Amino acid sequence: MVCFINATLVLTDCLVDSGFVLVEGTRIKDFGSMDQWTMQNCRLIDCHGMYVSPGxxxxxxxxxxxxxxxxxxxxxxxxxxxxxxxxxxxxxxxxxxxxxxxxxxxxxxxxxxxxxxxxxxxxxxxxxxxxxxxxxxxxxxxxxxxxxxxxxxxxxxxxxxxxxxxxxxxxxxxxxxxxxxxxxxxxxxxxxxxxxxxxxxxxxxxxxxxxxxxxxxxxxxxxxxxxxxxxxxxxxxxxxxxxxxxxxxxxxxxxxxxxxxxxxxxxxxxxxxxxxxxxxxxxxxxxxxxxxxxxxxxxxxxxxxxxxxxxxxxxxxxxxxxxxxxxxxxxxxxxxxxxxxxxxxxxxxxxxxxxxxLPIGKIERGYEADLIVFDSNITINKVMVAGKLMME
Missing domain, CATH: 3.20.20.140 (Metal-dependent hydrolases)
Incomplete structure (x- = not known):
């Protein structure tokens, strides 16, 4: 499993400050604010406040x-x-x-x-x-x-x-x-x-x-x-x-x-x-x-x-x-x-x-883990497709 932490999540209708996205296999298993997150046996990717968005x-x-x-x-x-x-x-x-x-x-x-x-x-x-x-x-x-x-x-x-x-x-x-x-x-x-x-x-x-x-x-x-x-x-x-x-x-x-x-x-x-x-x-x-x-x-x-x-x-x-x-x-x-x-x-x-x-285009439980991380200038930092990091 992979978990993006300390991220600003870009949902379809709002931003979630200080959030996480948990990925298991090719799919999004869970997401939410960091105060809802519990330690998982997974790789952690600290986003340091950058945005995590659907690809x-x-x-x-x-x-x-x-x-x-x-x-x-x-x-x-x-x-x-x-x-x-x-x-x-x-x-x-x-x-x-x-x-x-x-x-x-x-x-x-x-x-x-x-x-x-x-x-x-x-x-x-x-x-x-x-x-x-x-x-x-x-x-x-x-x-x-x-x-x-x-x-x-x-x-x-x-x-x-x-x-x-x-x-x-x-x-x-x-x-x-x-x-x-x-x-x-x-x-x-x-x-x-x-x-x-x-x-x-x-x-x-x-x-x-x-x-x-x-x-x-x-x-x-x-x-x-x-x-x-x-x-x-x-x-x-x-x-x-x-x-x-x-x-x-x-x-x-x-x-x-x-x-x-x-x-x-x-x-x-x-x-x-x-x-x-x-x-x-x-x-x-x-x-x-x-x-x-x-x-x-x-x-x-x-x-x-x-x-x-x-x-x-x-x-x-x-x-x-x-x-x-x-x-x-x-x-x-x-x-x-x-x-x-x-x-x-x-x-x-x-x-x-x-x-x-194919369930893509949203940060949603059960959706494909096609995710990107970018900064306030929309400079791409990380890219994930189907749960695999393609660029980091």
């Missing part, structure tokens, strides 16, 4: 540490996973970029292989496919030459080859055939989110009726209010506020969404339906300079400057280089929300929004 769950990341999941190798998964782990991520949804079927297949193969790996890695929960069924007008940094309409023969073939590895799929619900696809995905329990979309209010309403439950990187690559023959028509952005049942994922790096926009979002949306995501690419955790968005073979050159990746013409963002600790730090500095509410946006909230059966 972060990043449900949208393309890579980190010089690796992209679309590189299609086990080495890329391991390299990116270890960088994410160093920044407090204990569970991850590796995310694809629109590409060839062959490149996606190689990522599928590598994902299944890395799930068999042991050692210093986060949990790879399942794949998040971003595309290829995206609106051309909202493609962002997604490569145009690989965009497609959702044909049953195509997406059913992907589902068959994936063998249950897909946990989430982002696509544009206004495309022809998109709602029929949604019915297929809903039957398989795949979480569907709207992204890279030019949908209008009625499109979003129908998408929700067919099982869509969230918006991918809120405000980025999605429609907003416009006039059609003089009448105002809501876009995806406004629907994110209007429909309470939709969860929003936000890239809280302070660049994709400036501080004032972060404050607007948390003012208007129930914080329980907000998930922080890095949407990081391979340059996350690295320095400024040129990098590659997507796989090394099919990706394109981007430039990392001032904490964000830019397209070569500097007219648009090309991806995030944020790490999970930076997201928490930015939200804490800019929104005025309590730490426990912000941490829930990257622990309990994504676990619920992804409909995970």
């Amino acid at each position: 972060f769950i990043d449900i949208h990341t393309h890579g980190a540490g010089g690796h992209d999941f679309m590189d299609g190798t086990v080495e890329a998964f391991v390299g990116a996973g270890r960088m994410l782990l160093e920044h407090g991520v204990t569970s991850v949804l590796p995310t694809s970029l629109t590409s060839t079927d062959e490149a996606l297949d190689q990522t599928l193969v590598s994902f299944r292989q890395v799930q068999q790996e042991s050692g210093r890695l986060p949990r790879f929960l399942g794949l998040h496919l971003e595309g290829p069924y995206l609106a051309l007008s909202q493609k962002g940094a997604q490569p145009e030459r690989f965009l497609k309409l959702p044909e049953p023969s195509h997406y059913r073939s992907i589902l068959e080859r994936a063998e249950g590895a897909i946990l989430r799929w982002t696509y544009a619900p206004e495309l022809p055939g998109a709602l029929d696809m949604a019915d297929d995905l809903a039957d398989q329990g795949i979480v569907m989110t709207i992204g890279h979309s030019d949908a209008e209010y009625e499109d979003v309403k129908h998408a929700i009726e067919h099982g869509f439950s969230g918006l991918t990187h809120f405000y980025s690559a999605m429609s907003s209010l416009k006039r059609v023959h003089g009448r105002r028509v809501l876009g995806v952005v406004e629907c994110g506020y209007l429909f309470d049942e939709l969860f929003l994922e936000i890239i809280a790096d302070g660049v994709h969404l400036p501080p004032e926009l972060l404050r607007l979002i948390v003012k208007c949306k129930d914080h329980r339906n907000i998930c922080l995501v890095s949407d990081s690419m391979r340059a996350a955790g690295m320095g400024d300079g040129p990098s590659v968005l997507g796989g090394l073979d099919l990706g394109h050159i981007v430039y990392v400057e001032h904490g964000v990746a830019m397209m070569p013409d500097r007219q648009a963002f090309a991806g995030s280089v944020a790490t999970a600790d930076r997201l928490i730090r930015t939200m804490l500095q800019e929104t005025g929300l309590p730490l426990y509410t912000i941490v829930a946006m990257m622990t309990a909230n994504p676990a619920r929004c992804m409909k995970l059966k």
Whole structure:
């Protein structure tokens, strides 16, 4: 057994000063304040007042540490996973970029292989496919030459080859055939989110009726209010506020969404339906300079400057280089929300929004012992996954 003592516990609705967390095997056996703690025959980890939190769950990341999941190798998964782990991520949804079927297949193969790996890695929960069924007008940094309409023969073939590895799929619900696809995905329990979309209010309403439950990187690559023959028509952005049942994922790096926009979002949306995501690419955790968005073979050159990746013409963002600790730090500095509410946006909230059966994302008896220790600057000190210390 392992026991974290003299810690500030980050629960879903409060902080507990001078607390402990007792871990037995892979699960949390007990937790509470130190005046409830009795000496156990276990390894003691004195946190000296630092925070003990559930491990972060990043449900949208393309890579980190010089690796992209679309590189299609086990080495890329391991390299990116270890960088994410160093920044407090204990569970991850590796995310694809629109590409060839062959490149996606190689990522599928590598994902299944890395799930068999042991050692210093986060949990790879399942794949998040971003595309290829995206609106051309909202493609962002997604490569145009690989965009497609959702044909049953195509997406059913992907589902068959994936063998249950897909946990989430982002696509544009206004495309022809998109709602029929949604019915297929809903039957398989795949979480569907709207992204890279030019949908209008009625499109979003129908998408929700067919099982869509969230918006991918809120405000980025999605429609907003416009006039059609003089009448105002809501876009995806406004629907994110209007429909309470939709969860929003936000890239809280302070660049994709400036501080004032972060404050607007948390003012208007129930914080329980907000998930922080890095949407990081391979340059996350690295320095400024040129990098590659997507796989090394099919990706394109981007430039990392001032904490964000830019397209070569500097007219648009090309991806995030944020790490999970930076997201928490930015939200804490800019929104005025309590730490426990912000941490829930990257622990309990994504676990619920992804409909995970695995009990993670909370400090709770019987939950998996995926825990991190960090200081007041959100600098990660220790990381535990399934009761094993991965970083100390």
